[in-house]
Amino acid sequence: MSNSELDSDGGGRASVQSVDRAVTILEILARRGETGVTEVATELGVHKSTAFRLVAALERRGLVEQAGDRGKYRLGFGIIRLAGATTAQLDLARESRTVCERLAQEIGETVNIAILEDLHAINISQVRGPAAITGYNWVGQRTPVHATSSGKVLIAFQMDPTLCDPLERYTPETIVSAAALRGQLDEIRLRGYGFTLEELEVGLNAVAAPIRGDGGSVVAAVSASGPSYRLTTDRIPEVAALLVSGARQISERIGFYQ
Template identity: 35%
Template structure:
């Protein structure tokens, strides 16, 4: 008999609700119901339970919900010994001080990349990187790194996914990924976000597996394509030191 993953539907739905708050900090019942395709009455029952347990808080004036302190309480008990966001923070701060631009750390999460840490530039005009932001894997320097250094099996799974966009020239895209693997870094210039440029490198752990993507980004008024290539060796050196820690 084929093995089947056993799940509890109510738990799945409750977790789906909590994940809605990665898209917005405040949501109403109708918005949540639309996001997870559930009847409003079902969402209301689940929200009542989540509220009683402290995972969400309801604003009586707006009738909207936001995450509760119980979520924060859980996050404080995350293991710090192997948490990349904690381990790599000092190195990211040194990198920011050396290059003067915003430094971000990304993990791949399914078909997305998740920014788990960021150190903002100290300059008056800077690119602000929000921790917790979820971004697509098909555009941006860090995305290209995470795809380029993924296993062939993982790449194939991504490319065959119905949500993966059809590339105008798939051959050119594959050649780009090969070039990224050969030189060890990727760049982007106003690809995902107008006015922003970035360079990213993989962080490879001691087992030879890509654990994360490390990037430096800033405004195009201060960062040219030449600047990105000048930043790359510095970024690669920092990523190598971080990889030895995990």
């Protein structure tokens, strides 16, 4: 594939040339295995200094690596890592789907799966509850770990998470003291589930339980959330039991054996 082929996207500047070239380099390396800069340049139809800089940019980010000090290049572990992130999330989302659908039906509220990233909970899957008022889609959203049930559960099982003090307030009920939050995390580890009461949004309650991976570590959380007039404080134990059970099923499906 030459540049003239890349440019034939439909007139004008239809793409980002450098990105196209970089992706082509990844494909060349995928096909050819270990390849030198000059060979990449020849196949790409660019100057070898251009090829070198593009390869170096990919190398810097781990998508390409050099075989030895000086010489041929090959695809790096960064590709595997990206692919792994994709398939791991796909696996988790797929394996948990039917369990989440059942939970949403049983609990009557919206159910979400979240993973931890840089002290944020990121939702990767959602099943809307039958009585859901709002159609808000949480998937892809990052939420603060100290003000969400999933977030609390995720950090409760982390090694010594670094917490700000004070934490950010979202409602009058938000826990802003790191000490108070640590106390709640201790309770979560003892009870096996966590919850929030109008801590992220006024009128919004949530309960969450930990999902474990094949090493036993907590890799995700499943939660149910709803309006506080429906998901009342006295319903929490019942909802928690359902979530803990569902979380165990999901854990077993993704390879956790106790």
